[in-house]
Amino acid sequence: MPVPERYAHIDFRPTAAMRANARRGLRYRRRGGGGGLTTREAGELGIGSGVQRAVQIRTGDKLTPETVRRMAAFFSRHEKNLTISPGKAPWEDRGFVAGLLWGGREGAAWARARVRQMDAADREAGV
Numbered sequence: 001m002p003v004p005e006r007y008a009h010i011d012f013r014p015t016a017a018m019r020a021n022a023r024r025g026l027r028y029r030r031r032g033g034g035g036g037l038t039t040r041e042a043g044e045l046g047i048g049s050g051v052q053r054a055v056q057i058r059t060g061d062k063l064t065p066e067t068v069r070r071m072a073a074f075f076s077r078h079e080k081n082l083t084i085s086p087g088k089a090p091w092e093d094r095g096f097v098a099g100l101l102w103g104g105r106e107g108a109a110w111a112r113a114r115v116r117q118m119d120a121a122d123r124e125a126g127v
Helices: 016-032 039-045 050-059 065-077 094-101 104-125
Strands: none
Touching (some): 050 094, 094 104
16 A cells, blocks of 8 residues: 655654564564464454564564554553563563564654654645
8 A cells, every 4th residue: 555645754664673672572472472463363353463563563664654553552552561570581571572573662652753743744734
């Protein structure tokens, strides 16, 4: 799906820190056996897949505006997943692993900033 012209000034490529977080999240998920949903699991629930998002972020390719909005929504619901629960190793904390899969703390800040940019462009365009 092409990006609307009003968003042409917005860079939708994940940052290096987001890519590193996604790679780490995938590695932790394999090591600890949990965190984030597979595409099948997410499809059954009708929600986004953390594993699919991590793969998208890891490649560094541009994400769609819709994906960025889903990322911001994920982090607004799961802010607590940006830190490791006391007494747990990072790979044991399924919530923390899920947060990494979506880009981690850097992904949350990046997605929120892009949503603000899109909202401003929408207002300016009268959308």
